[in-house]
Amino acid sequence: MPIVAVENAPEGATVISAVKDATGRVLMNAGSVLTSRHAEALMKYGIHEIEIAVTDGLITDPADDARFAETAKLLDPMFVRNDREWDVMAAIHAAAVRLRMESEEGMEQSSGEGGER
């Protein structure tokens, strides 16, 4: 998941990791949706970076879009019995695709690290 500067984080992004102040007090729970007021408040608390979810429309790197489509194609056969037009199933499918992409990235990174040794 991308860690972005609070000032650049798009409004409406879902916060993935709980945001805490220096004493460990939770300022925003994981899963909260970021608003401009949140962003201002976080900066006042000295929080400058947050981890947000990648969701359609927020991260628009064409390479990511292409990878998403490619991974979705791999997973589509698994979803054949379900109605992908239903928003719940569309959300499950999109999350499954992103989890697969992250898992593949993790495997690529660990095989790269192994190769360097």
Place this chain on the structure above:
Amino acid sequence: MNPEGLVQRFKASASPPIIYLRLNEEINHPDTSLARVGRIISEDASLTARLLRLVNSPFYGFPHRIGSIHEAVFLVGSRQVRDLALVTTLMATFGTIPRDLIDTQSFWLHSLACGTASRLIARSMGKQEGERFFLLGVMHDIGRIVMFNTEPIMSESILRRAAAENRSLTELEHEVFGFTHTQVGRVLTEQWKLPVFLNEVVRCHHAPERAVSFPEEAAIVHAADILAHAVQLGASGEPLLPVLHRPSWERLMVPVSSVERLMREIHTETTAMAWLSSEELTGA
């Protein structure tokens, strides 16, 4: 061939969870005590060790180490410890899966993901009995273990066909055996005198609308199974995502905006729990 026949043959090779029945009897006794519950568990050294690992794991996140089963019973609760004892005892059944048929670890990981998902969904609904939902999720496919164990050749054939033809394994079970793993699981849980809520969930996890006494539990495990498939940790041999029953999902009140967060939690917590695998499965 019928589910009763398969269960009869399975029972010859797998032991019923006697300790659960003893714990249940003790807990339901009017003069029950935490000390006696602890003593029953302590009689089984292997169970004691597994339970202590579980209560000291991220599953609970206690701030200090729990060193004795008596402390665990006191902190976690006797009914909860009884349910955990049943999970760890029934885990032995996973070890009976023929190794060349399906990857036992992978099958276990899917079950663990379903247990974790059930617990997280139940928690989001404000339910406190996390161990009960964990138990239900982990054990939902117990009927499949019986089928793999007693009919490995037929099971291998349908596992191959399901993968090659991208067909539902449950439908193929029905086509080839004449019954499915949910019916086999129902018979086993009845014959082993396991709790009635487990019996109904095992029977109804693909058709939660058929649950009579525990429809909420059935709906939770039904959804948990689908999310566990979708997070792609482990595999039950089923290549297709089972059909999500809309009214059952709606009953859970999980907003669409929380689906991804829930799936990420399932992924993270299951991965954190994955230590609860090889030793228990292999008996090493």
